[in-house]
Amino acid sequence: MKLYNLKDNSQSVDFDAAVTMGLGRDQGLFFPETIPHLSNVEALLDLPVFERNFIVLKALLGGAFSDEQLKLIIKKTYDTPVKLKSVNDSTHCVELFHGPTLAFKDFGAKFMANCLKQFNQKGEKITILTATSGDTGAAVAQAFYGINNIEAVVLFPQGRISEWQQKMFTTLGDNIRTVAIDGTFDDCQKLVKQCFDDAPLVQTMGLNSANSINISRLYAQVCYYFDAVAQLPEQNRKEVVVAVPSGNFGNLTAGIIAKTMGLPIKRFIAATNANDTVPRYLQTGQWLPYDTVETLSNAMDVSQPNNWPRIEYLITSGQFEADLLQGVSVTESQTAQAMKNMYRQGYISEPHAAVAYRALKESLLENETGLFLGTAHPAKFKSSVEDILSIELIFPQAIKAIKNKIDLSISMKNNVDTLKSFLLL
Numbered sequence: 001m002k003l004y005n006l007k008d009n010s011q012s013v014d015f016d017a018a019v020t021m022g023l024g025r026d027q028g029l030f031f032p033e034t035i036p037h038l039s040n041v042e043a044l045l046d047l048p049v050f051e052r053n054f055i056v057l058k059a060l061l062g063g064a065f066s067d068e069q070l071k072l073i074i075k076k077t078y079d080t081p082v083k084l085k086s087v088n089d090s091t092h093c094v095e096l097f098h099g100p101t102l103a104f105k106d107f108g109a110k111f112m113a114n115c116l117k118q119f120n121q122k123g124e125k126i127t128i129l130t131a132t133s134g135d136t137g138a139a140v141a142q143a144f145y146g147i148n149n150i151e152a153v154v155l156f157p158q159g160r161i162s163e164w165q166q167k168m169f170t171t172l173g174d175n176i177r178t179v180a181i182d183g184t185f186d187d188c189q190k191l192v193k194q195c196f197d198d199a200p201l202v203q204t205m206g207l208n209s210a211n212s213i214n215i216s217r218l219y220a221q222v223c224y225y226f227d228a229v230a231q232l233p234e235q236n237r238k239e240v241v242v243a244v245p246s247g248n249f250g251n252l253t254a255g256i257i258a259k260t261m262g263l264p265i266k267r268f269i270a271a272t273n274a275n276d277t278v279p280r281y282l283q284t285g286q287w288l289p290y291d292t293v294e295t296l297s298n299a300m301d302v303s304q305p306n307n308w309p310r311i312e313y314l315i316t317s318g319q320f321e322a323d324l325l326q327g328v329s330v331t332e333s334q335t336a337q338a339m340k341n342m343y344r345q346g347y348i349s350e351p352h353a354a355v356a357y358r359a360l361k362e363s364l365l366e367n368e369t370g371l372f373l374g375t376a377h378p379a380k381f382k383s384s385v386e387d388i389l390s391i392e393l394i395f396p397q398a399i400k401a402i403k404n405k406i407d408l409s410i411s412m413k414n415n416v417d418t419l420k421s422f423l424l425l
């Protein structure tokens, strides 16, 4: 299936090119002209998860892979479970955080890594260069670890991320090179951008950013919406409302794609923290990003969400009704209250999911079933969870083990020429 550049629809490419390039001309996002519809979704929901994911992805990808290749990619991507946990009778958390870095980003990163691996059978040099403030870099490093002919270079701001977060990607070694930059996260991002502006370097190194605008990451996320609805008892699948804690709006885009394909979701709630560009836009029709503010749900501290044009396109092309999307912005104290509220019902959550829970609670009608996405494991936001709930959290076993591993990162000045020579080593 062809993917069009949303800024310039004279550019259309196949899936492999879209994944390899990331962005199109003028920084335009790739997207299919029409989302395919699936027939007999009821029967699909009763299938085992691997078979269901195969049908969903096959519809989106067309002939990008042979059936065998696609099955292998699916097996490697969805090797950790999506768990539906009830907070109460009408509200359930879709836990997406049982992967290697304890966040939903593992699904998209793993899928992208395995797609690129498959597209690169000739073994050309590919270098994934990415800057991280903690989350994305870890997911990308874990996903690309051990993949032949693809090297990942992850930059992070020295001394500004927690020890275990850092160890989640700096202890891997092999084809994962990690660099502690003497600077801030913004400095790291700037260095990455400077490298991508160097056309010969991009060419020689086969540079790719693996960031969340890559269409492959979205496609991977479509599957778990099907999985979540499939885990509901059949009588509760009629009036499903999904609240998505949103930053760059990739996750919500994936949900809307799932609905457009035929998944029975009645409506969506775009839940944000104080960075509320989208909720304000949905109310006033004015796109007015303010300066980004820091919140408890810091992975959602985004004021110019880069996936929004995809949702806008689904609306303007008549594939998704704008009325079915409600924007809700949640304050810091409401976020903390929501965590306490869930804790009283026996469920420990963290700030990102809590934003969605709060928005859902505000909006859910009596006969509706509410789902909210659990995007990160509570241990990932240990200190705020412990502060707000006055409890002590136990780290999952997987994290405890990395504490004793050796940090293999190197330190580097905030200097693009130093970085470039390092890349070319």
Ligand SMILES: *Cc1c(COP(=O)(O)O)cnc(C)c1O
Binding pocket: 103, 105, 135, 212, 245, 246, 247, 248, 249, 250, 251, 252, 299, 300, 352, 375, 376
């Ligand atoms: C990245 C992230 C989000 C935001 O997801 P988007 O797809 O960018 O909207 C929410 N929660 C957590 C924990 C994240 O890491």
